[in-house]
Structures are given as structure tokens and as C-alpha cells.
Amino acid sequence: xxxxxxxxxxxxxEGRFVPNAxxxxxxxxxxxFRMNDYDEFAVEEAVGLRERLGGDAxxxxxxxxxxxxxxxxxxxxxxxxxxxxxxxxxxxxERDPWQVASMIAGYARSRGFELILTGMxxxxxxxxxVGVLVAELLGFACTTTAVGFSCDGSTATVERELEGGAKGxxxxxxxxxxxxxxxxxxxxxxxxPNILKxxxxxxxxxxxxxxxLEAPLAAASGFCRHERSASCLVLEGGADxxxxxxxxxxxxxxxxxxxxxxx
Amino acid sequence: xxxxREIFWNVGYGSIPVMYLLSLAAVAVxxxxxxxLAEAWLRGRxxxxxxxxxxxxxxxxxxxxTQKRVLRVADGGVPHAGLFWGFTTMFAGTLLVMLQAxxxxxxxxxxxxSGRFYRLFSLALDLAGMLAMxxxxxxxxxxxxxxxxxxxxxxxxxxxxxxxxxxLVTGFLIEGSRMAATEVRDNPGLALWSPGGLLVARMxxxxxxxxxxxxxxxxxWFHLLIALAFIIVIPRTKLRHLFTTSxxxxxxxxxxxxxxxxxxxxxxxxxxxxxSGISDLTWKDLFDADACTACKRCQDRCxxxxxxxxxxxxxxxxxxxxxxxxAASDSLVETVTREAIWACTTCGxxxxxxxxxIEHIVKIVEMRRSLTLMDGEFAGDEVRRAAGSIxxxxxxxxxxxxxxxxxxxxxxxxxxxxxxxxxxxxFAGCYASFDxxxxxxxxxxxxxxxxxGIRVGILGHEERxxxxxxxxxxxxxxxxxxxxxxxxxxRRYGVxxxxxxxxxxxxxxxxxxxxxxxxxxVEHHSTFIASLVERKRVKxxxxxxxxxxxxSCYLGRHNGVYQEPRTILTGAGGKLLExxxxxxxxxxxxxxxxxxxxxxxxxxRINAERVRMAMETGAGTLVSGCPFCLSMFEExxxxxxxxxxxxxxxxxxxxxxxxx
Numbered sequence: 001x002x003x004x005x006x007x008x009x010x011x012x013x014e015g016r017f018v019p020n021a022x023x024x025x026x027x028x029x030x031x032x033f034r035m036n037d038y039d040e041f042a043v044e045e046a047v048g049l050r051e052r053l054g055g056d057a058x059x060x061x062x063x064x065x066x067x068x069x070x071x072x073x074x075x076x077x078x079x080x081x082x083x084x085x086x087x088x089x090x091x092x093x094e095r096d097p098w099q100v101a102s103m104i105a106g107y108a109r110s111r112g113f114e115l116i117l118t119g120m121x122x123x124x125x126x127x128x129x130v131g132v133l134v135a136e137l138l139g140f141a142c143t144t145t146a147v148g149f150s151c152d153g154s155t156a157t158v159e160r161e162l163e164g165g166a167k168g169x170x171x172x173x174x175x176x177x178x179x180x181x182x183x184x185x186x187x188x189x190x191x192x193p194n195i196l197k198x199x200x201x202x203x204x205x206x207x208x209x210x211x212x213l214e215a216p217l218a219a220a221s222g223f224c225r226h227e228r229s230a231s232c233l234v235l236e237g238g239a240d241x242x243x244x245x246x247x248x249x250x251x252x253x254x255x256x257x258x259x260x261x262x263x
Numbered sequence: 264x265x266x267x268r269e270i271f272w273n274v275g276y277g278s279i280p281v282m283y284l285l286s287l288a289a290v291a292v293x294x295x296x297x298x299x300l301a302e303a304w305l306r307g308r309x310x311x312x313x314x315x316x317x318x319x320x321x322x323x324x325x326x327x328x329t330q331k332r333v334l335r336v337a338d339g340g341v342p343h344a345g346l347f348w349g350f351t352t353m354f355a356g357t358l359l360v361m362l363q364a365x366x367x368x369x370x371x372x373x374x375x376x377s378g379r380f381y382r383l384f385s386l387a388l389d390l391a392g393m394l395a396m397x398x399x400x401x402x403x404x405x406x407x408x409x410x411x412x413x414x415x416x417x418x419x420x421x422x423x424x425x426x427x428x429x430x431l432v433t434g435f436l437i438e439g440s441r442m443a444a445t446e447v448r449d450n451p452g453l454a455l456w457s458p459g460g461l462l463v464a465r466m467x468x469x470x471x472x473x474x475x476x477x478x479x480x481x482x483x484w485f486h487l488l489i490a491l492a493f494i495i496v497i498p499r500t501k502l503r504h505l506f507t508t509s510x511x512x513x514x515x516x517x518x519x520x521x522x523x524x525x526x527x528x529x530x531x532x533x534x535x536x537x538x539s540g541i542s543d544l545t546w547k548d549l550f551d552a553d554a555c556t557a558c559k560r561c562q563d564r565c566x567x568x569x570x571x572x573x574x575x576x577x578x579x580x581x582x583x584x585x586x587x588x589x590a591a592s593d594s595l596v597e598t599v600t601r602e603a604i605w606a607c608t609t610c611g612x613x614x615x616x617x618x619x620x621i622e623h624i625v626k627i628v629e630m631r632r633s634l635t636l637m638d639g640e641f642a643g644d645e646v647r648r649a650a651g652s653i654x655x656x657x658x659x660x661x662x663x664x665x666x667x668x669x670x671x672x673x674x675x676x677x678x679x680x681x682x683x684x685x686x687x688x689x690f691a692g693c694y695a696s697f698d699x700x701x702x703x704x705x706x707x708x709x710x711x712x713x714x715x716g717i718r719v720g721i722l723g724h725e726e727r728x729x730x731x732x733x734x735x736x737x738x739x740x741x742x743x744x745x746x747x748x749x750x751x752x753x754r755r756y757g758v759x760x761x762x763x764x765x766x767x768x769x770x771x772x773x774x775x776x777x778x779x780x781x782x783x784x785v786e787h788h789s790t791f792i793a794s795l796v797e798r799k800r801v802k803x804x805x806x807x808x809x810x811x812x813x814x815s816c817y818l819g820r821h822n823g824v825y826q827e828p829r830t831i832l833t834g835a836g837g838k839l840l841e842x843x844x845x846x847x848x849x850x851x852x853x854x855x856x857x858x859x860x861x862x863x864x865x866x867x868r869i870n871a872e873r874v875r876m877a878m879e880t881g882a883g884t885l886v887s888g889c890p891f892c893l894s895m896f897e898e899x900x901x902x903x904x905x906x907x908x909x910x911x912x913x914x915x916x917x918x919x920x921x922x923x
Contacts, residue, residue: 012655012656012661012663014656014661014662014663015663015665016663016665016666030663030664030665030724031663031665032655032656032657032663032664033655034651034654034655188639189635189639189640189641189647189650190639191636191637191638191639192536192636192637192739192740193534193535193536193636193637195740196528196531
């Protein structure tokens with residue numbers, strides 16, 4: 001069984017985000033990069049599935065971006081992916097979800113993948129569209145926000161997170177695309193022997209043109225920083241009166257007291 | 264009459280071959296015992312501990328003969344030294360008798376054991392025997408009657424006491440019966456030189472000559488057999504420490520006791536890292552287990568044990584010994600337990616006090632390496648997150664690397680990328696870079712340098728965590744990744760002199776980076792400031808205050824810096840009130856060994872314990888020279904109270920506040 005797992009390298013959110021010269025995206029200088037959190041869940045699930053299935057199951061990790069993304073691909077391979085595919089694209093950060101999906105589908109088409117796992121979204125762009133679009137382009141079944149997953153080689157059973165803490169179960173015939181949500185698993189920490197082995201694993205480098213890059217459908221035209229508004233509130237008064245006001249504030253301005261919302 | 268004695272009197276020369284044959288047999292049985300032990304030692308990995316043999320030999324002789332490591336603790340140590348010196352003297356005396364009887368008399372017809380020398384010889388041996396008796400008595404009382412906390416006695420301890428006691432008593436009885444039958448009657452002047460024997464002789468002179476001879480002959484053989492039994496049980500009981508503990512004063516490392524092996528990441532044949540089984544440890548680690556006498560001094564000083572955690576350095580060593588001598592397949596980690604392995608602060612108190620020169624830290628770090636590098640395990644999720652942050656952001660907090668130099672904005676500090684013409688590179692470290700409390704220490708240091716006219720540079724956004732906490736937690740790969748990036752940055756700017764306010768950075772940059780090919784002088788800010796003060800580059804206004812100085816493990820025990828900070832602080836008007844545990848006996852703050860990254864989940868808090876010790880001095884200020892210690896003390900002092908009873912400061916803050 002051939003499994004494809006899509007990983008994106010994203011900036012660490014502690015960094016300072018300022019608009020780039022064109023004002024269309026953020027300036028990358030000074031930022032630290034790492035694997036998108038949700039994609040780590042996808043890698044863990046793919047590698048775990050391969051271990052459970054045994055036999056000739058194999059996992060390919062794919063990433064699109066400049067040369068720095070090789071670091072993330074090596075990490076995916078250190079976690080257990082068998083090989084890596086790097087679509088070298090210096091402009092990847094500004095591609096819209098349609099373009100990214102077109103490249104992934106272009107690579108996956110006719111390569112015999114039966115299962116494609118992605119994060120449910122990236123922590124930087126956060127469109128949550130890429131996995132779904134890939135499924136559509138390939139004609140695969142698809143479900144999103146997986147928090148539970150099992151697969152017997154021909155069918156995948158996915159537990160999905162619904163709003164308000166409820167869960168739903170979906171059964172898909174392979175081939176399928178599943179996007180992964182927090183809670184699905186705990187990604188492993190790569191062991192040293194696997195880190196060292198990953199350095200020698202096969203890494204295929206392709207150009208966007210090789211994998212059918214399409215023209216953008218929804219190009220970003222502006223980027224601005226989040227301006228933090230003051231969120232500090234000082235309540236004064238006696239204990240008898242304060243408790244009720246705290247509850248009222250929480251009920252009005254936050255979700256913590258809503259049913260099913262306390263997570 | 265000539266002052267001498269007839270060797271083998273009453274025993275008969277015919278007995279000599281029998282005696283030698285029996286002795287040889289006993290030595291052979293002893294050797295077989297040691298060979299069996301050696302088989303277990305050789306299951307460990309190779310390690311060169313025979314280099315610089317001259318230095319090792321002189322340490323072996325001085326540590327063993329002076330008993331100085333044993334004497335570090337008077338309780339137990341003083342009687343042990345007495346017993347050692349007593350028996351050593353008697354052993355030397357016995358060898359001299361052998362030399363006289365079987366070499367000097369038959370071949371050279373010279374009697375060394377006569378006249379004045381014999382009188383002194385007799386006195387020395389009698390006193391040695393009495394000293395040994397006294398010491399053995401004291402040890403008996405301690406082990407079996409007063410029984411200090413944590414001292415574990417087993418059946419072999421009874422056996423050893425019984426053997427030693429019997430050897431000493433029969434020795435005096437033999438001497439006494441011989442003297443009663445000969446010397447006391449024939450040469451009473453000489454008898455006075457053997458006070459112990461004379462005392463016994465006087466008690467048994469009532470017996471007839473034949474009875475005395477019979478008693479003497481019987482006891483002589485009994486004494487011989489007991490002595491041979493002693494030789495035989497040496498490798499089979501704790502008595503093996505006669506060879507292994509003294510042997511360790513030869514084999515102990517010549518460098519810092521906490522030094523751990525730098526793993527060669529380029530070695531492609533290597534697939535196992537750290538110690539999950541006995542064969543992953545070195546032969547010295549296994550030898551250490553046989554050098555341990557379970558004196559529990561390490562356990563008495565271990566901050567983890569003292570605060571109710573599962574780690575006892577002594578038990579770890581004995582568990583390793585247990586696996587090495589028994590079932591080899593037993594997992595180290597399961598036997599020692601994860602909780603014990605992660606609890607160590609690598610403070611080195613155990614190694615510092617160990618009379619057997621045992622290296623505890625390397626074993627624990629090797630077990631951690633196995634957990635981390637082979638199994639991807641951590642002391643907790645928070646440590647895992649911190650490791651991820653060091654990997655991505657270059658600091659355990661997950662702060663943006665671009666803001667690492669932000670603390671120095673507006674201060675007289677140049678970022679190397681902009682201007683690298685500096686006198687020193689200040690390696691701020693993660694805490695001074697990001698932790699608001701420790702930023703004040705960095706600012707103080709910069710102000711001191713400015714006052715001294717020293718140009719300070721920092722790497723700023725190019726600086727990363729030195730890697731120490733990750734390394735001590737077993738994550739050698741992460742450490743080396745961080746280290747190599749720092750080294751590349753140092754080289755980029757041709758850095759020639761590094762100063763850091765963190766003892767962990769200091770040890771790592773100054774000693775451990777050396778193994779990675781980086782050799783530039785690295786100084787801790789305490790010695791750097793001390794030399795500025797001494798050379799009068801800065802002048803301080805003396806302002807009186809009382810303080811206690813906390814010797815950080817990686818400044819004191821691991822690097823031997825004890826005096827400079829005290830000199831600076833007393834010179835600045837401070838009155839030093841020492842804690843009971845100070846200097847090389849200092850008690851860890853709880854943050855060493857990567858524990859700074861971990862939650863303290865079991866037992867009482869180590870920092871609270873240390874803060875309590877500091878408060879007992881009555882000093883108003885607790886001064887240290889380590890960001891980890893400072894953070895731990897700030898937390899310990901403010902726990903549950905609004906107005907802390909004392910202030911925690913870094914020495915640089917005290918100096919900066921008194922700049923003239």
C-alpha cells in the first residue's frame with residue numbers, strides 16, 4: 001500500500017510578522033521554521049499505519065517550497081517516512097490553495113497512492129482547502145478533521161471532530177484523502193538512528209512545472225499585522241458582587257461557559 | 264642478651280613448606296575470584312584508563328595511603344583510616360618477617376630484626392594491632408549499634424567483622440603466649456616494647472610452659488587459617504574494595520569528574536546510543552560497581568534523595584553491579600527506573616564525596632541517552648516541548664530567535680554582525696536573553712564592562728542555546744546541532760575571548776565544545792569581574808551588607824571556582840555568612856542536569872530546601888552566579904509568601920550597584 005503524506009514548513013508563530021515589500025504576504029527574514037503541527041499528526045498516522053500494516057506498505061513525504069523545506073522533509077523521514085519528494089518552489093508561500101493542490105495532485109496522479117494524509121490546515125495560511133482540493137482533483141474520497149483513524153488496506157474508518165465536542169464516524173473506500181486534526185495522535189520524537197538514516201534516504205527533487213502547477217484562482221492581495229486591542233479588564237467591588245460579574249463577563253465575551261465549548 | 268626473637272619459634276621449620284603451600288593455594292583461590300569479577304567487568308565497552316600512568320600512580324599512592332578521600336567524613340572515615348593504617352603496618356611487618364626468615368637468614372646470615380630496630384619494630388606492630396582493634400570496635404559500634412540512617416548491613420558485614428576481630432585477637436594471643444613462655448622470663452626489658460603482647464602474657468603466665476607451647480602452636484595454625492580465609496573471601500565480599508576502591512584512585516578520570524563522552528555522529532557503523540544494557544556501559548562503569556562499599560555518603564548528599572525522590576546514587580551503582588554479576592539481559596532502565604534516571608541534577612555531590620572515585624553522572628546520562636536517542640522518551644512533555652523549541656528557535660522557551668539580542672538594545676553592546684571589533688564576546692545564554700529577571704544580570708554585567716572600558720560584543724540573533732540542558736537530558740544530537748551552529752558563529756567573527764554569566768554555558772563552551780574542535784578561552788563572569796576588580800579596572804564603593812554565597816554546581820564542584828566570588832563580594836562590603844553545605848559540599852538548587860526544563864513532580868522541592876538552608880544563615884541576601892540558580896531561588900523565596908525574607912541576587916548585580 002502506498003501512502004502519501006503532505007508536509008508544509010511553516011514559520012514559528014512566536015516570530016515577528018511584518019508585511020513583505022509587495023505587501024502581499026509576510027517577510028520571512030528572522031523567522032524560525034518548522035513542520036506544520038497538523039502535518040506532524042499526518043506523518044505520525046502514516047508511519048503508524050505502515051507499521052501496523054507491515055508488508056510492502058510505504059510512505060512518501062512531499063513538501064513544496066524553497067530549499068529550506070528539505071529540513072522538514074528530513075524530519076518526516078526521521079519520523080519514519082521512507083522517501084521524500086521536494087517540489088522546489090521559491091514562490092510556494094504565496095501560492096493559493098488551488099495551485100498547491102494542483103502540484104500535489106499532479107505528483108500523486110498515476111503513482112498509485114491509495115491514501116493521502118495531510119494536516120487539516122497550515123498554521124500560517126490556514127485555508128484548510130488543500131487536502132480537499134487534492135481529493136477532488138484525483139477523484140478520491142475525502143474527509144477532514146480526523147481525530148481517530150484506522151485502515152484495513154481497503155477501507156478507512158475515520159473519527160471526525162464536529163463542533164461542540166461531538167464526534168462523527170466516516171467510512172471511506174480507498175483511495176482517499178484524510179486531513180488530520182489535533183488529538184489524532186502524539187507525534188513521535190525521531191530517534192537518533194532514524195535521524196542518521198533519514199540523511200541517506202531517497203529525496204526526489206521536482207520543479208513546479210514537472211507536477212502540473214496551475215494558475216492561481218484566489219491570489220492574496222494584502223497582508224496586515226494583527227493589531228492587538230486592549231483586553232485587560234479590572235473589576236472592583238466586594239466578593240459577593242464580583243463573582244456574579246466575572247461569570248457575566250465570561251458568558252458574554254468568552255466561550256468557556258458555553259455547553260460543550262469548554263475544551 | 265640480643266634483642267630479637269626466633270621466627271617460627273615453637274612451630275617447627277617443617278611447617279614452613281606447609282604454610283607456603285596453603286598460602287599459595289589461598290592466593291590462587293583469591294585470584295580465581297577476581298578473574299570471575301574481571302569477566303563481568305570486561306563485558307563493558309573499552310575505555311582507556313591507563314594513559315598518563317605516572318600521574319595515576321601517584322594519585323593511587325597518595326589517595327590510598329593518606330586515606331584522604333575516606334577521611335572527608337569523620338564518622339566512619341576516622342576509624343576506617345585507623346583500621347587501614349593498622350593493618351597496612353602489620354601487613355608490612357609480616358612481609359618483613361617473611362623476608363628475614365626466608366631470605367636474609369638463610370642466604371645472607373643477617374638478622375635485621377634485632378637490637379634497636381627490632382624493639383621499634385615490635386612496638387610499631389603492637390601499636391598498629393591495638394589501633395586496628397580500637398578502630399574495628401568503633402566501626403562495629405557504628406555499623407551494628409548506632410546504625411546511621413541509610414547504612415545497610417548484610418550478613419557479609421558480620422562475617423568481615425568476625426574475621427578481622429579473630430585475626431587481631433589470635434595475633435595478640437599468639438604473641439602473648441610466646442612472650443609468656445620466653446621473653447617475659449628471659450628478656451623482660453624487651454618485653455616492654457610489645458605492650459599488647461605483654462598484657463596478654465601477664466594474663467596467662469599462670470599456665471605451665473607446656474600448656475603455653477600447646478596454646479601457641481594451636482593458635483598459630485588457627486591464625487594462619489583465618490588469615491588465609493580472609494584472603495579467599497576478599498573477591499567474594501565487600502572486602503574486594505581493598506583492590507577495587509584503591510584501584511579506582513588509579514582509574515578515576517584525570518579531568519572533570521562530570522565529563523561525558525561526545526558521541527561521534529559521523530560514525531556510520533554505530534546503531535546503538537546510550538546505555539540500555541550492561542554491555543553499553545564501559546568496563547570502568549562495571550568496575551565502579553565492585554568498588555562501591557555502600558558507605559552511602561553519596562546518598563546522604565544527593566539533592567534528589569534528600570527531597571524524597573527515588574534516586575539514590577548508591578542504589579544505582581549497586582543495581583548496575585547486580586545486573587553485571589547476574590542476569591545480563593536485565594534492562595538497566597527498568598531496574599534503575601525512569602523516575603530515578605530523570606531525577607538526577609548532575610550536581611556531582613555524589614562523585615565529589617565518593618571515597619571510591621565512582622563516576623555516577625556518566626552512567627545516568629548514558630541511560631538518559633538510551634531513553635532519548637533510542638526511544639524518543641523525555642522526562643515529561645514539557646521537556647519534549649523545550650527540546651522542540653531549542654531545535655526550532657534555539658532556546659527552550661520557544662521565543663523568536665530574531666529577538667534574542669533585544670535585551671541589549673540601548674546598552675553599550677555591539678552585535679557582532681554589525682561590529683565585531685570587541686574585547687570580549689559576552690555569551691548571554693537563553694536565560695539572560697529572554698527571562699526578564701536574568702536580563703537584569705546581563706545589563707549589570709554590561710554596565711560593569713562599560714565602567715572598565717571593555718568593549719562587549721554579542722552574537723544576538725545568531726546565538727543559540729549552548730545545548731547543555733538538552734545534552735544532560737541525554738539529547739546529544741540536539742546538543743551537537745546547537746553547538747555546531749554556535750561554533751560556526753564564533754568562527755565567523757574570529758572570537759578570541761568569551762565571557763558568560765552562566766556556569767552551564769561556561770562548562771559547555773569552555774570544555775565540551777573543545778571535543779567538537781572549538782578551543783577559545785571561556786571565562787565565567789565571576790572570575791572576569793574578579794580580575795577587573797583586582798587590576799583596579801573598576802572601583803567599587805564599599806557598602807555593607809550581609810550575604811550567603813551559593814556555590815553553583817557547575818561553577819564550584821565542576822570547575823573549582825569557589826574563592827573569586829567570595830573575594831569580590833566581601834571586597835564590596837559584604838559580610839559572608841556561610842551555609843552549612845557550601846564549597847565542594849554545596850547543595851544543588853535543583854536545576855542542573857537539564858532539570859531546569861522539567862517539572863519537579865515527586866518529593867519535596869529542591870529549591871525550597873536550598874532556600875531554607877540559605878535563610879538559616881540569617882543573611883539578607885542570597886547571592887549566586889548562575890541564571891538557573893537565580894531563577895530557582897526567586898521561585899523558592901516567593902513560594903507562598905508576599906514578602907520574601909531574603910533577596911536573591913547575582914553577583915554582577917551587587918557589583919554593578921556599587922560601581923564608582
